[in-house]
Amino acid sequence: MNDNLINIVKEAGKILKTGFYSEKNVTFKSKVDLITEYDLKIELYLKDKLKSLYIDFEIIGEETSNGKTSSARKKIYIDPIDGTTNFVHSLPFVAISIGFWIDGKPVEAIVYNPILEEFFYAKKGEGAFLNGEKISVSNRKELQNSLISTGFPYSKVDKSNDYFWTIRVFEEILPLTRDVRRYGSASLDLCYIAVGRYDGYYELNLKPWDVSAGILIVLEAGGNISNETGEKYLIEKNRIIVASNGYIHQDFINIINKNKLVELQ
Ligand code: IPD
Ligand code: CA
Ligand code: CA
Numbered sequence: 001m002n003d004n005l006i007n008i009v010k011e012a013g014k015i016l017k018t019g020f021y022s023e024k025n026v027t028f029k030s031k032v033d034l035i036t037e038y039d040l041k042i043e044l045y046l047k048d049k050l051k052s053l054y055i056d057f058e059i060i061g062e063e064t065s066n067g068k069t070s071s072a073r074k075k076i077y078i079d080p081i082d083g084t085t086n087f088v089h090s091l092p093f094v095a096i097s098i099g100f101w102i103d104g105k106p107v108e109a110i111v112y113n114p115i116l117e118e119f120f121y122a123k124k125g126e127g128a129f130l131n132g133e134k135i136s137v138s139n140r141k142e143l144q145n146s147l148i149s150t151g152f153p154y155s156k157v158d159k160s161n162d163y164f165w166t167i168r169v170f171e172e173i174l175p176l177t178r179d180v181r182r183y184g185s186a187s188l189d190l191c192y193i194a195v196g197r198y199d200g201y202y203e204l205n206l207k208p209w210d211v212s213a214g215i216l217i218v219l220e221a222g223g224n225i226s227n228e229t230g231e232k233y234l235i236e237k238n239r240i241i242v243a244s245n246g247y248i249h250q251d252f253i254n255i256i257n258k259n260k261l262v263e264l265q
Helices: 003-020 037-053 084-088 154-158 161-176 186-194 208-220 249-258
Strands: 026-028 034-036 058-061 074-082 095-102 105-113 118-123 127-130 147-150 179-181 200-204 224-226 240-244
Touching: 003 037, 003 074, 003 084, 003 095, 003 105, 034 037, 034 084, 037 058, 037 074, 037 095, 058 208, 074 084, 074 186, 074 208, 095 186, 095 208, 105 186, 105 208, 118 186, 118 208, 127 186, 127 208, 147 161, 147 186, 154 161, 161 179, 161 200, 161 249, 186 200, 186 208, 186 240, 200 249, 208 224, 208 240, 224 249, 240 249
Parallel strands: 058 074, 147 179, 147 200
Antiparallel strands: 026 034, 074 095, 095 105, 105 118, 118 127, 200 240, 224 240
C-alpha cells in the first residue's frame, strides 16, 4: 500500500471527523439528498492531492463532477462522505470511499470510517484488509440464517417505480432472512459483507462513487458481486447491485430477479 495515499486519506478523515463533531451548514441537492460544506471540503482536498499522485487517472467526484462519466481508461471515483444523512444526524456510519478502476475493472480500493476508526483496503489479487488485518466473507449458507442489508433510493420521495420496487422486494426478502439492516452508507454495507458482518446486500440506483471501492473489497474478501440477473455488475450502467458471501447469491438473485424493475416502467 502506498504510504502517500494512506496519509492523504487519513488527513481527509480528520476533516470528516472535525465536521462530524461540529455544527454543519446543510443544503439540499433534492428534497432528501443533503450536502454539507464538509462533503465539498473533503472532495476538493482529495482531488487536489490525488491529481499530482495519479497524473494519468481521471478523477470523478460525487460533488464536483456533475454526475459526468467519461471514456477515460483510468478512473478514480471519490465519494467524500458516503452516508451524508448519517453525518448530519450524528450517526457514526460514514466513510470516505475511493476506488481506482482501469478498463472497467477495480484495481485498488479504500473505504475509511474515521469515526469508528476502520480503514478498509483492497488491491486486486492481494486480498482485502481491515486496519491491516486480512478479512474474508462469512460462510453462512442459508438465506434464512443470513443478515442482509439494503438501502432506499432518494427517488423514493416521488413514489415512483423505484419506490414500489423497493417495497416489493423488501416485503418478499424480509421474512426469508434472519433480518435486514439499513445503515445508510453503501460503501460500508459492502465492507461489512467483506468482513463477514453481513451476508448479503442489494440496492437500487447507486452511483459509481457509492460502490467503486466496496466492490473490490468484497471481491478480494472472497465474495460475489453482480447485477440482478447474476451477470457482471457494470458500474456506470447497471441500476441494481447484488453483493453476497457467494453462498446465498443465487437464492438472493432468484428473489430479486422475480421482481423485475422493468415491469413497472
Ligand atoms: C448514499 C448512501 C446510502 C444509499 C444512497 C446513497 P450519500 O450516499 O450510500 O446508503 O442508500 O443511495 O446515495 O448520498 O450519503 O453519499
Ligand atoms: Ca454515496
Ligand atoms: Ca456522498
